[in-house]
Amino acid sequence: MSETFQSVAIIGLGLIGASIARAVRAHLPEVRLRGFDLDPDVRARAGELELVDDLAEGAADAVAGAELVILCVPVGAMAAAAEAIAPGLGPQALVSDVGSCKGFVASELRRVLPGARIVPAHPVAGTEKSGPDAGFAALFHGRWCILTPEEGADEADVARLCAFWTALGAKVEVMDAWHHDTVLSVTSHLPHLIAFTIVHTASDIERVTEGEVIKYSAGGFRDFTRIAASNPAMWRDIFLTNKDALLATLQRFNADLAALEQAILADDGVALFELFTRTAAIRRGIVEQGQDVGKPDFGRPSL
Numbered sequence: 286m287s288e289t290f291q292s293v294a295i296i297g298l299g300l301i302g303a304s305i306a307r308a309v310r311a312h313l314p315e316v317r318l319r320g321f322d323l324d325p326d327v328r329a330r331a332g333e334l335e336l337v338d339d340l341a342e343g344a345a346d347a348v349a350g351a352e353l354v355i356l357c358v359p360v361g362a363m364a365a366a367a368e369a370i371a372p373g374l375g376p377q378a379l380v381s382d383v384g385s386c387k388g389f390v391a392s393e394l395r396r397v398l399p400g401a402r403i404v405p406a407h408p409v410a411g412t413e414k415s416g417p418d419a420g421f422a423a424l425f426h427g428r429w430c431i432l433t434p435e436e437g438a439d440e441a442d443v444a445r446l447c448a449f450w451t452a453l454g455a456k457v458e459v460m461d462a463w464h465h466d467t468v469l470s471v472t473s474h475l476p477h478l479i480a481f482t483i484v485h486t487a488s489d490i491e492r493v494t495e496g497e498v499i500k501y502s503a504g505g506f507r508d509f510t511r512i513a514a515s516n517p518a519m520w521r522d523i524f525l526t527n528k529d530a531l532l533a534t535l536q537r538f539n540a541d542l543a544a545l546e547q548a549i550l551a552d553d554g555v556a557l558f559e560l561f562t563r564t565a566a567i568r569r570g571i572v573e574q575g576q577d578v579g580k581p582d583f584g585r586p587s588l
Contacts, residue, residue, distance in 0.1 A: 289313070289353075289445050289449045290316060290352040290353040290449060291315075291316060292316065292350060292351045292352050292535040293305075293317070293355065293483045294318075294319040294351035294353070294354045294370075295319070295320045295321075295337065295355050296321055296344055296356050296366055296369075296370060297356065298322040298327055298336060298337075298417050299327065299415050299416055299417065300411060300414055300415050300419040300516075301357045301410075301411065301420075302320070302355070302357035302420070303334070303336055303382075303417040303419065303420025304410075304419075304421055304422065304424040304425070305420075305453070306337055306355045307336070307420050307421060308423075308424070308454065311422040312453055313452055318336070318337040318338045319337055319340075319348070319350075319351055320337035320341065320345045321342075321347035321476075321484055323344075323358075327416065327417055329565070330418065333415055334418070342404065344366065344369035346374070346375050347370070348375075348378060348554065349375070351375070352377055352378060353379050353381065353445075353446070354374065354533070355382065355383065355406075356382040356383070356384075357382070357383050358523045359384075359516075360384040360389060360390055360522045360523060361518070361521070361526065362511070362524050363384060364394075364397050367397040367398050368397050369378075370399060371397065377535075378402065378405075379402045379404060380398060381403070381406045382394070382405055382406060382407075383408055383444060384407060385473065385519075385527070386466055386504075386522075386523055386526040386527040387407060387431075387433040387463075387466055388462040388465075388527075389466075389527065390405050390526075391405050391462050392529065395435070401500070402439065402442055404442050404443055404577050405432070405518045406427065406430055406431065406432050406446060406460075407431045407433070407465065407469070408424075408425055408455060409429045409430070409432040409473070410430075411424070411515075412424075413511050413514040413515045415516045418541070421542060423454070425450070425455040426455075427455075428454075428456070429454070429455065430458075432447060432459045433459070433460060433461065433465050435462075443459065466527050466530045467530045467533075470527060470534040474530075474531050475526060475531065475534050475535060475538060476522060476523065476578075477515065478524065478531070478535070480513040481511050481520070482512075483513075484513040487506065487515075487521075510550075548560075
């Protein structure tokens with residue numbers, strides 16, 4: 286694909302990296318794939334799965350000659366990954382990533398790779414699974430990929446990266462990095478924080494109720510456990526690197542939670558009904574935009 290890239294290097298071959306590799310195989314079969322993962326077990330498994338054409342033993346070797354380099358590592362490891370690829374990075378290479386915190390990532394990449402061509406990105410897709418076996422080609426179909434180029438970034442680089450993600454089935458949006466971080470603190474980071482907290486609380490209650498919390502889990506709690514099963518290292522790094530936006534959103538959430546508590550204490554059924562009506566409308570909007578299905582129990586098969 287002359288308008289996109291002839292060779293792509295993927296650094297980090299977990300869920301997202303493996304899914305990118307499989308999506309490229311499915312949609313851009315003429316693209317040459319190179320890859321590396323710091324974990325030797327992951328590298329070995331990626332080799333068995335034949336995720337890439339050239340599996341390197343070092344990050345610098347993996348990016349040598351690549352036109353696009355995608356860093357698929359936790360945001361806390363982004364600087365180390367950038368340092369590792371620096372010796373092999375050619376002037377033709379465009380460096381991108383898949384991190385969930387764009388302001389931090391952009392500043393780290395620019396610090397470590399001065400003069401490099403950089404366009405950060407965030408495919409808003411994933412599952413609670415991890416590792417190369419978890420990757421699948423359709424992960425990005427119909428999902429948003431947000432590009433956050435710095436001011437003055439080459440428009441041709443942005444266009445090529447947009448074309449790449451579009452070819453993998455994603456819908457692409459371009460926005461400021463710090464705006465991205467505020468939006469994602471609401472739509473992704475706070476929900477994960479709440480899920481981790483609820484499941485942790487339930488684990489304490491479970492000791493008292495001798496397993497009944499788990500035994501009688503309803504759909505709502507099951508959904509929280511799915512989110513709370515996400516990669517611990519990744520989410521630790523997200524909370525720490527996007528803490529300003531997350532703390533601001535958490536402060537607003539705590540105020541709303543206190544208001545809800547007061548409504549319950551005051552037997553204010555009108556306030557509760559109005560709140561639940563507004564939230565139901567948001568759910569309908571998500572389904573109407575194709576970001577989820579409207580089937581009963583989220584389309585789960587009957588148990």
